[in-house]
Amino acid sequence: MIRCKEVAELMASDQLSQQRWVRRVEVRFHLWRCRNCSRFRKQIVQIGETARKVFRESSRVKDHGVGESLEARLLTSLLGETSDVAKRPQFSPSAMSWMTPFGVKGWALSFAAILMLVLGIPSTLWYLGLRADRTKLMAALNLGVQDHLQCAIKGHNYPEIANPPDRLREQLGPQYAGLLPVVEKKLSGFQVLEAHICSVPGSPRKYVHFIARGQGTIVSVILTKQDGESLPAGRFLVARSSGGVDLYKAKFQDTDVAGFETNGYFGFVVSNLGQDQMVQLAASLAPGVRNALGESIRSEKAAAPAVLIGFVSFGSSLRSQKDKREYL
Amino acid sequence: MTTSRFLSGALIDRLRRREPETLTHLIHEHAGTLFRAARGMGFSQDEAEDLAQEVFTTFLETLDRFEGRSQVRTWLFGILHNKIHERRREQLRDERSEPLDELIESRFDTDGHWNRPPADLDRLLQSKEIESAIQDCLGKLPAMQKEVFVLREVEELDMAETCKILDKTVTHISVLLHRARVRLRECLEAKGWRKES
Numbered sequence: 250m251i252r253c254k255e256v257a258e259l260m261a262s263d264q265l266s267q268q269r270w271v272r273r274v275e276v277r278f279h280l281w282r283c284r285n286c287s288r289f290r291k292q293i294v295q296i297g298e299t300a301r302k303v304f305r306e307s308s309r310v311k312d313h314g315v316g317e318s319l320e321a322r323l324l325t326s327l328l329g330e331t332s333d334v335a336k337r338p339q340f341s342p343s344a345m346s347w348m349t350p351f352g353v354k355g356w357a358l359s360f361a362a363i364l365m366l367v368l369g370i371p372s373t374l375w376y377l378g379l380r381a382d383r384t385k386l387m388a389a390l391n392l393g394v395q396d397h398l399q400c401a402i403k404g405h406n407y408p409e410i411a412n413p414p415d416r417l418r419e420q421l422g423p424q425y426a427g428l429l430p431v432v433e434k435k436l437s438g439f440q441v442l443e444a445h446i447c448s449v450p451g452s453p454r455k456y457v458h459f460i461a462r463g464q465g466t467i468v469s470v471i472l473t474k475q476d477g478e479s480l481p482a483g484r485f486l487v488a489r490s491s492g493g494v495d496l497y498k499a500k501f502q503d504t505d506v507a508g509f510e511t512n513g514y515f516g517f518v519v520s521n522l523g524q525d526q527m528v529q530l531a532a533s534l535a536p537g538v539r540n541a542l543g544e545s546i547r548s549e550k551a552a553a554p555a556v557l558i559g560f561v562s563f564g565s566s567l568r569s570q571k572d573k574r575e576y577l
Numbered sequence: 578m579t580t581s582r583f584l585s586g587a588l589i590d591r592l593r594r595r596e597p598e599t600l601t602h603l604i605h606e607h608a609g610t611l612f613r614a615a616r617g618m619g620f621s622q623d624e625a626e627d628l629a630q631e632v633f634t635t636f637l638e639t640l641d642r643f644e645g646r647s648q649v650r651t652w653l654f655g656i657l658h659n660k661i662h663e664r665r666r667e668q669l670r671d672e673r674s675e676p677l678d679e680l681i682e683s684r685f686d687t688d689g690h691w692n693r694p695p696a697d698l699d700r701l702l703q704s705k706e707i708e709s710a711i712q713d714c715l716g717k718l719p720a721m722q723k724e725v726f727v728l729r730e731v732e733e734l735d736m737a738e739t740c741k742i743l744d745k746t747v748t749h750i751s752v753l754l755h756r757a758r759v760r761l762r763e764c765l766e767a768k769g770w771r772k773e774s
Contacts, residue, residue, distance in 0.1 A: 252689030262755035387597035
């Protein structure tokens with residue numbers, strides 16, 4: 250007859266399935282009639298389930314580094330290492346010293362080395378430059394993709410019925426309110442549901458984010474200030490908008506993105522509608538966005554002293570800054 | 578494209594070239610799991626993120642040794658296991674030869690029947706305090722027991738994969754899992770909930 254101690258050991262060590270069928274039947278029968286062993290088994294299962302729940306939930310909710318922002322940081326870090334590799338010197342004549350014992354003449358070695366320098370280095374540099382540019386492009390476009398996934402898709406930070414334009418302008422603040430009519434006009438066939446300023450958890454970067462619905466999906470138009478980053482000039486260019494803005498595209502898993510840079514900002518159009526449609530939308534948006542941003546920058550410069558006076562006299566004029574949305 | 582289980586030669590080549598799309602996919606599939614496992618094994622958020630990054634870096638550096646037949650997840654968790662031990666700089670004891678815990682023994686009489694039956698833990702398991710209680714109790718487990726528990730229970734890896742990652746036999750893993758579960762249960766019970774049952 251099997252004893253409680255043996256049953257408890259079999260339960261806690263996951264060894265029951267390894268036992269012969271007679272033993273398994275014996276254990277089941279024991280569990281059916283022994284309240285203590287049955288409770289022990291239930292608790293072992295419950296502790297596992299609870300631990301699973303606790304760690305999965307805490308990873309999702311409390312640990313802000315998890316999810317797409319962690320992935321973005323890892324990607325940037327790993328791609329950054331690629332760029333570092335590209336910066337390292339790749340050729341060292343001393344590395345060829347192993348050839349001497351095979352009787353190769355010194356002049357032949359020198360000639361070969363010079364030939365390699367002449368032919369090899371430019372092509373190596375070209376290849377490494379290409380890779381570095383590709384990395385730069387993907388890292389930049391990834392900014393828009395991460396904000397789209399975090400805020401619009403995962404965070405679902407938009408209403409089912411579109412927010413009224415006044416509210417959207419208020420959420421955007423005076424600096425970016427001028428972009429709203431541009432996005433509304435140029436995203437033909439899409440309804441702008443939401444517009445706000447947001448950030449991806451774990452990063453101080455701010456995004457001006459328009460969320461629109463149409464063609465059975467969600468499209469994000471995102472702007473963020475360039476912080477020393479840039480798109481690779483000319484390389485990987487896929488189109489040029491009517492206003493002369495260069496457009497780039499990429500696909501990250503199921504998410505398509507087109508990007509451009511204008512007036513010190515990156516602009517992204519992100520969705521799952523295919524890269525070509527993203528490029529078309531970006532091409533349509535880019536000139537208007539450039540003009541609206543230019544206007545905003547000009548009026549910001551012109552109004553700088555007035556803002557200072559307003560701040561001193563009427564503290565509430567900066568209230569809209571508090572409307573920035575964080576979806577932590 | 579999938580990197581979830583096995584890697585083809587073409588995918589390995591792409592990873593070796595560090596193609597951004599392939600890297601993005603690999604990270605998306607495994608970063609969260611590795612991060613959570615590291616957290617479960619008692620590391621802070623920053624440490625867990627560093628560990629996840631080190632795992633991917635090592636994975637890319639050691640791709641030449643990676644056999645496509647192995648599961649990517651097994652390989653990554655194996656690297657995580659080594660990184661954790663490097664960090665802790667501790668030589669893990671062979672817990673099979675550890676004398677049987679008196680606490681466990683005291684639960685049963687000489688005939689192997691319950692001497693001190695398990696208390697009802699339902700209240701604790703349904704309470705708000707369960708999160709901190711579990712984390713506290715898990716933190717008190719010896720390192721290997723903690724790893725086995727996290728891999729088997731939190732990440733739900735099967736016995737064969739757990740054995741491969743930790744490079745231990747089924748018997749050894751079973752012993753470690755038994756001890757981990759019993760100690761966790763004892764710890765939770767000792768938190769005073771027994772009185773409320």
